[in-house]
Amino acid sequence: MKRIVYGLMLLIVGCHCSSWAAANYPEVQELVIDSSVMGETRNLVVYLPAGYQNNEDRFPVLYLTDGDIQGPHTAGTVDYLAKFDQVPQMIVVGIVNPRQTRERDLTVTSADKQSAEQLENADRFLAFIEKDVIPLVKQQYRTLDYQALSGTSHGGQFAINALIKRPGLFNGVIAISPSLYWHNQQMLGLSEMALKNHQLQGRLFVSIANEEPAMTEPFQKFVDLTKRYPTDKLAVISQTFSNETHNTTVLQGQYYGLKHLFSGWAIPESPQTLADLQAIFEKRSKLLNTAMVIPEDRAAGYGQWLQYLNRQDDALALLNWNRITYPQSFNAHAALIRAYLHFKKTAEAKAALTDALRSIKGLSSEQKAQLEGLFS
Template sequence: MILLISMLFIAVCHETSAQTNNKGLITIGVSDSIQSSILDEKRDFWVHIPESENDSEVAFPVVYLLDGDKHFTSVVGIIQELSATKGNTLMPKMIVVGILNTDRMRDLTPKHGNQKNGPNTSGGGEAFLDFMKKELIPYIDQKYPTKPYRIYIGHSLGGLTVINTMLKKPELFNSYIALDPSLWWADSAMLKEANVILNNKSLTDETLYLGIANTLKPEVTIGTVTADTTHATQHIRDILEFSTKIVPESSAKLDFKFQYYPDDGHGSLPLIATYDALRYIFSWYDMDKSFIPLILNLEIKDVAVIKTLKIHFQNISEKLGYTVLPPEDYVNQLGYGCIKRELYEKAEAFFKLNVKNYPNNSNVYDSLGDYYAAIKDIDKAILAYHKALKTGAGSTYSRDKLYALLLQEKAHTLVLKKNH
């Protein structure tokens, strides 16, 4: 029932983050690079910037994604789906920075460890952490429209790197997503470090989501694997020890959730686990499903509805660490939904809230004009359309509506003169 009400009440957004360039290609990002003095090499990365249709979205939180060439398209797609597609507001729109590898073994291993196949360049993870902190993040913040909320995502050795960063430099990111992390690396050294650090550091401001793939041998189950001592199960045993013992028994008070995915292996896990992780991290972001029924309840006055909306976005602001106003397009949809159902006081309240929050946006005055036109207050509608034309870039829609009203007024005046 709630889904039906929502579909009838809120118009579908037309926003999309895929952009068509002058060659007719559909793109989801750009390629960029910096010269790293710490790593003594050029580092390439891909950047996705969401499209914005209103004044509430001039800057965005940032996802930093390891193994960017492998996971960039899927992560961008998940975020678009949850933040924009068909009017979804389950999480904020976000910039995605997909970091490409030069020497993956070097950068994504905090300590030197055994590597049987190929050259062993492992152990450069601390230098890579310095690169992230001192070079890449400052560069992204300087060049792109960022907000001070960051998520770090890594798979396998990348998941090991994510956990290492959370333990060593937790302030770099607000939330961490570790996908089937290689905690077995360097004789499970990360487990020993985590056990010490998590009992000597408060992590009450950080969130960690950990996805566990099914890497079990056929004869072993998730319930019996901890008793297995073979090398083949070391990967999942270390993850389970971290998830079921080290973190929950520590004093760090970390916001932590882990999930075992019995139907997904090490390679297929990232897609579904990233989706679940983002849903968990932003479980507080979307308006409660009771909000639409609250609007439709005739006994609930417009003042109470607006207060509920404001409180929700105050909570979002506290979680993200910066001010987030109710999005202009979202509130606009609520206003038009109220007009459709003749809830005129609530419609007026929504449109006037947008005028207050976005006084330099021509569309908020155009919408207010539509409200006045709907209740037949032509004089106020004309004033609102005039204001829309004079604000920002103006609006051809406002001009056409204004001319139609002026012609209507003129015709009405002529009829009155003729009758007299």
């Protein structure tokens, strides 16, 4: 019994693993951008989802600091999670921060040195991302409105600063081991003011590793602030990776950070009814601000699972929906006919056959014979 159910789960999940084919690896592109904001040339490394060139789909975007270092493994994590439908496929844009400009790019200017006339340091780099990088990415690639930002160490400080200075620019933020000690913990004061005023929005994941008190103490103060000033507009999760160091924590941070940004995305590994699936895809649509429909193979897989469990009404409701939603699908029609026959509803099965013969354009004689053969 358990072996059969496990086989059905593999059938449902397996249809989403076809992207493991050799021709469907993520594609990497390098871009050079002459930035008017920065007054210099900067480099981007763009990781496109597997199969990007073979479809017309649009994708959410994850922007990443230290993109030349953190880009390859982060794109791999996105690709792996997406294969198992834990997160959507994404375009990952790695923004390169060279050693000689990294501190300048990613850290906030001291409060007593800030200029009202001209943006500096992290604020200027944030303006560069907003005014130069994001428009270029939108112009060059098929993107959705959803965009997230991830950074580590000084990049984590930068990510929290972006959340505060430009609320709403990013739907989700991942800040791994953020250097919140900077300038006498200046970010904590900025964070408290923004949290008090309920300015922050979206999803935020923050993490720390087994690190020195200079890192862990301001991190804990920041977490305490998010708990002291809760708001429905900002969903925060914090995590400590006690078995990792500052340099090794990024892999786990990205993994759990992405899962938090897309909490509720995954379909539970249990039988799902039409209503269950519609609720999940409604959440997905709201999160990405685009209409998302249950894929045909997903509906068919769960419909067959429900059929195996002899949940007649649930199985037929889902398979009927699939046939109506994908009227040109031979497989959707065939699955419904099989289900009717399984539940000994011969009249309904014959009516479904008539509907299939009438609905499917270009039905071959072989396919017609296959459908008719289901009754023998």
